Amino acid sequence: MPLGPKGPIADGFHAVGLDAPKMLYNDTAVVIGMVHVMLAYMVLPLMGSLDRIDPALTPAAKGLGASGWTCFWRITVPLSLPGMLAGSLIVFSLTVSSFVTPAILGGPTVKLMPYFVYTEATTTLNWPYAAAIGFVLIVVTTILTAVYARLLRGRGGKEVFA
Template structure:
């Protein structure tokens, strides 16, 4: 009889679980629909247009034109280089800031977090033009250099100006994941390690840094992908002298009106960036013993 009771309970439990799964699917349906409408459909259109001529015929010439031209391969390399340097700059500036926030009181953390997020409340165009004033020939940076008796270098319309502007724009996207990762570290680990004779740097390299790897990975992926596809800040601070992929997508679509070739350039950037991010994620997870994401 007990066995029959257990057999009878099985279908009841399965039937009870089915409405829950159905409810979960219904709750997720609006998000899935928005994702499909705003991301999947435009990406599919982009891919489809990249294999067409301006007359609508199927072709592979757009990709052959891009991959066969050393100039455009150099533009792709420069885009990835700027994105990598921006990511490294955000990590170098953001990690100490996140460590400092970790030990502060809630009130101080709130004020510093507001200061960190305040640039995101301002238009990206306004921020870029603000850096034009700061880095301009008559700006404060050039004035200080001239006051020291030195000749001010060219601070605008080069990779340096783009890197400074992009680090300012992307810093919050690096610090916020780092703060979340550092807050999840058990606060008793470092005192316990020091009690066993470990020094401050040993605790940092063996405990804090490895356990904050998820935040570094998340922040690096966000900053790298956003920088590689950024257009406004590089266009204003770098101008036509700084060759980046988003700028050429814009010129091909609006100046030469070659939409298929612009779609091919954009899709190449998406594929290369996604491949690098996946490779970076897998390499870091392998190096951390699959501990990065859980």
């Protein structure tokens, strides 16, 4: 396991003469694992959005005197915004409901909501409390997703993705 005490990251620390920090069963391990798992779900919509940008726009802007950073911030970022928004919604939805990655990398010390619901229902057998936490998780996720979807709509009800 790369984050374990005998993994390549620990070997790199030992190679330069440092003690390897504990990188498993903590918040850092969960964040690294979640980024690793969810990165593809962000990249795919973003690549689709970047693929639809007309390649002649950047040379045209540079011909009119725009710098490389100006082309990036005024052409590429606004035109790739639908892919960024779609990817972030996908990643949020998958991350808020993820169970396996935090359970493996975080262990019993890192309790995210899905893992907490699971432990309450199976370990302590407190089914009403687990159901209440699960219901709160679903309600908060639904409200945040609905607010996000409303923010994605442009003026006059026109969708950003249209």
